[in-house]
Amino acid sequence: xxxxxxxxxxxxxxxxxxxxDDALELLRQLPFQDIGCAQVDHHRQLRQGMPExxxxxGKTVEQVTAIIAAMLDRGGNILATRLDKDKAGHVMKMFPxxxxxxxxxxxxxxxxxxxxxxxxxxxxxxxxxxxxxxxSEALVTAQFLGNQVEHxxxxxxxxxxxxxxxxxxxxxxxxxxxxxxxxxxxxSVVGGLVDKxxxxxxxxxxxxxSFGGIAALLGMLNSCASGVTVVNIxxxxxxxxxxxLMNRM
Numbered sequence: 001x002x003x004x005x006x007x008x009x010x011x012x013x014x015x016x017x018x019x020x021d022d023a024l025e026l027l028r029q030l031p032f033q034d035i036g037c038a039q040v041d042h043h044r045q046l047r048q049g050m051p052e053x054x055x056x057x058g059k060t061v062e063q064v065t066a067i068i069a070a071m072l073d074r075g076g077n078i079l080a081t082r083l084d085k086d087k088a089g090h091v092m093k094m095f096p097x098x099x100x101x102x103x104x105x106x107x108x109x110x111x112x113x114x115x116x117x118x119x120x121x122x123x124x125x126x127x128x129x130x131x132x133x134x135x136s137e138a139l140v141t142a143q144f145l146g147n148q149v150e151h152x153x154x155x156x157x158x159x160x161x162x163x164x165x166x167x168x169x170x171x172x173x174x175x176x177x178x179x180x181x182x183x184x185x186x187x188s189v190v191g192g193l194v195d196k197x198x199x200x201x202x203x204x205x206x207x208x209x210s211f212g213g214i215a216a217l218l219g220m221l222n223s224c225a226s227g228v229t230v231v232n233i234x235x236x237x238x239x240x241x242x243x244x245l246m247n248r249m
Contacts, residue, residue: 057082078109104136118147118247120174127156127180135179137236145244181205184216191225
């Protein structure tokens, strides 16, 4: 439940249009709602400034739809990540207004436009085309959280002139998310060019010695560019949440 919904509820009690017992029942379920397969955290918007979002991988269609229904009933917007096309198709039969972002493997359903919260632009950069799915997850998440977002794809260190050609975008961004696999060198390069937060996202893209993203992760953790922040392998969602909080400061 959002702060303005709480204010509306209290005002309804004050004006006499909502009975105290009815208001108490609504408030009783405010912190969380037990729907059997999940404890839906309706209070998260008040605590963190962003609603609970659904990690779709590992959940059944029935579980995902039950969580979505509970959240929609409270007037919230929906972001479900890591949904493959088949699972998303089943979910959209239940909720035709939903939008599936195939590249990002995310599903969104907005009952009202996201409230603009960011003070600047979040720039999402991918080192290679193969890194775009993770970059897209970051982009969709950041937009869902009320940020203005731009992207620059396929500007990895194998052709550094491609990145340098975007120097104006780098300079204009408030927060930069850099997504890279292989050896994970791109965040260090970006971190050495800008005076703003850089969030590095290692991906599982690469040949055998990349060890499913561990090589990129270790490379980013050992960055010689001061202040580069690193999230987990393939975690575009987590990078976008962190960038969104930074962009509100």
